[in-house]
Amino acid sequence: MSFQTPRSIEDVLGAIHRREYLMPAIQREFVWGTDQIVRLVDSLMRGYPVGSFLLWEVKPETARSYTFYEFLTDYHERDNPYADRATVPAGTGTTAVLDGQQRLTSLNIALYGSFAEKKKYAWWNSAGAFPVKRLYLNLVDDPADEELGLKYDLRFLQDTEAAPRDGEPDKWFRVGAVLGLANSGPAIMKELARRRIADDGEAFQRLYDLYDAVRVLKPINYFLVTDQDADKVLEIFVRVNSGGTPLSYSDLLLSMATNQWKELDAREEVRSLVADLNSNAGRQFSFSKDVVLKTALTIAGVDVRFTVSNFTQANMEKVESAWPDVKGALLRAAALLQQFGYNEHNLTANSVIVPLAHYLHLRGAQDSYLDSSSDARDRLAVQGWVTRSLIKRGIWGSGLDTTLTRIREALIARAGDGFPVAEVESAMAAVGKPLSFDDVEVDELLNLKYAGQRTFSVLSVLYPGLDLSKQFHEDHIFPKSRFTKKRLLNSGIPAEVVDDFIGSVNLLPNLQLLAGSANIEKQDSLPGSWIESAFPTDAHRKNYVHDNDLDDLPLELSEFLSFFEARKERMRSRLVKALGTPLATAADEA
Structure with missing residues (x-):
């Protein structure tokens, strides 16, 4: 030199x-x-x-x-x-x-x-x-x-x-x-x-x-x-x-693979797959090459850590050999997440796609898995696990490699019988990543705000009957535009509770998931009036009210706080049942 x-x-x-x-x-x-x-x-x-x-x-x-x-x-x-x-x-x-x-x-x-x-x-x-x-x-x-x-x-x-x-x-x-x-x-x-x-x-x-x-x-x-x-x-x-x-280890891994792969150009393959995951088929995600490479290591059956000792010729041969399976599994996993209603704005942890893709690979899932009626129950099990893991804080943060390794082991042991929710959650709990929620966590979720990182996931758990593959928006049940100090006072709301109205309008008990076209039609209509005009029969109205937990929905804005508190308590009961809290477990055992 x-x-x-x-x-x-x-x-x-x-x-x-x-x-x-x-x-x-x-x-x-x-x-x-x-x-x-x-x-x-x-x-x-x-x-x-x-x-x-x-x-x-x-x-x-x-x-x-x-x-x-x-x-x-x-x-x-x-x-x-x-x-x-x-x-x-x-x-x-x-x-x-x-x-x-x-x-x-x-x-x-x-x-x-x-x-x-x-x-x-x-x-x-x-x-x-x-x-x-x-x-x-x-x-x-x-x-x-x-x-x-x-x-x-x-x-x-x-x-x-x-x-x-x-x-x-x-x-x-x-x-x-x-x-x-x-x-x-x-x-x-x-x-x-x-x-x-x-x-x-x-x-x-x-x-x-x-x-x-x-x-x-x-x-x-x-x-x-x-x-x-x-x-x-x-x-x-x-x-x-x-x-x-x-220089990140994923950068080095990709560079090493580019020189070590014999048939494929690793850099071009990863670039192309990242682009397909994020933008093809109407998708809007922001997956990185790190996630793609971590998935490749997982499916190839090698150490998932980005360490220099992992960049061996033998490991790179395994990754190249597994690459067609990696591509197919990731693209199907992204399509599944899209069906669950996720996109770049509400998917709070991109790493969740790694075990999801691995599971689809292990069971040999093809494109038919995405809409097959025979797999509907399994998709619901997957959706429930994905959503709860995104709601729970800290699951996809520190200790990620250990978490992914334990999940991989659990999936390999039982994936042939459908998505093994209990075994996967047990493996996660063993490394300090349990998916149970205590009362404090449930109360925190009830105070989530409009457009918050976890708000969509919580609403999708609360109201699982919605077809989230269609475009749904987070919607204010009582329209936010009416909750200005001036408009509230003009509507006869007492001055001493105006701040309570304004402080509650953006919180979870006043939110629902509403189809995009319906959300546009609703605009700033009061919910009672909109439901009367949007649904032609009593049966349709009753179904909508039941599906969205809108019992005792008032016609007048003055009754908003009473409705808010009542719906909050109903939401608490739903969350306790849906999220597997210690309280729910004890009740089930009794």
Whole structure:
């Protein structure tokens, strides 16, 4: 390993675009965010060191045995989050980046590309959820927030956001445009004049600092590894990647599998399966590659932990051999969770799909299992266990590998007889993950709020007769829009109980699951009036009232609190019976 002559950013990025530098498959995916990219560019413009880099000179005879990837230029969180696989021509070698790919990818995006991440609260598949932004430098103003510790105002903006308003100077300079300046003197002055900020000395300095950092200075210091022993290179790689954004074991496992699988490309297979799980067939989930890999280890029958000692050739052969079964089981498990009414917003623990997929694999379930009448009872047993495990706090948190291992053992022992609820729950209880609920926990559930993480799961347990494969919404029985202080007082509600009304409207006893179309029709109607108009016969009305526990539903808003307390007590009894509390167990035994 030898130290090489420093290079400029322009020079190194040029080599990347000439495909002289590639990434080995053992590299993780790009994980930096916009804040990290901005800080890196700010540091370079200030002349600060940005750390050394480690490259690997790969000879032709070595290159043909490994997989390499190109660098990302236009990152899109949904549509283009991964680098493309590179082709190394036969008989040629390459230079692989062992340490520094996050920084080099960030610089490539900053100067040549764009960054598109999901807007907060936007739906994954909605139009405009991923605005495309490029890095811009403010030539006129200092950073608005001094606490960030930045000298330059660098921001990822949409091109329309960076465009000047009528009569204002064109202050936002796209960082990548610095590569098109002919020099650092007259060309900068001409650029500033075109932007109507030619008399601003600070603007000249900012643009000069950017030019100097990218095209003149040589901050890229790197070491070159020439050893062709892959095991030694892997050891170096693991050691140098212990800082920064940590290299997860799932990243390493996926990278190792990419090199060790003989017939399939592990990285492409996992990427494709994650995409299918999350978005195909109308699904909206957010399963990660970690969950997919954990499921693969579970079904392959190897240690489920993400530890280096687990990344053996023998284990990877088992995972590759089991991969077709893993794919089928996971896709059916996702479809089953969708039938249970879950999506990315109310599935509070993605890890629940691991034992669910394993069970479907063990019983050899095919697509027919999802809607077969002969399997209906088994699906209900699975749904009950899944839902209660999501309601109970802490089940899928700490000690996950131990929990998954014990569940796997219980499923292997009894899966042929249908989903073994008792055996699985006994195994979970043995490692401190019981699915029983005490009185305090039941009271906590009764105080869950509208759109809370566990609210959907609790409502689905309370009212199991609903076909949740259809679109259901959490709905206020008494509409929230009527529970403002002004509207309540205008409706004759005494002032001394107005706060009680407002404090109760979003709690579980005033919530139900209602079909999407019915929820739209209901809007802010009082429940009694809506039921009269929505259901044509007494029989239909009685069924709806019974199914949703709406006995003694008042017609008037003034009786809301009495209804709320009565329904709360009925819900408590239902939960005690449905969740397997100690009180329910004692009553059953009596």
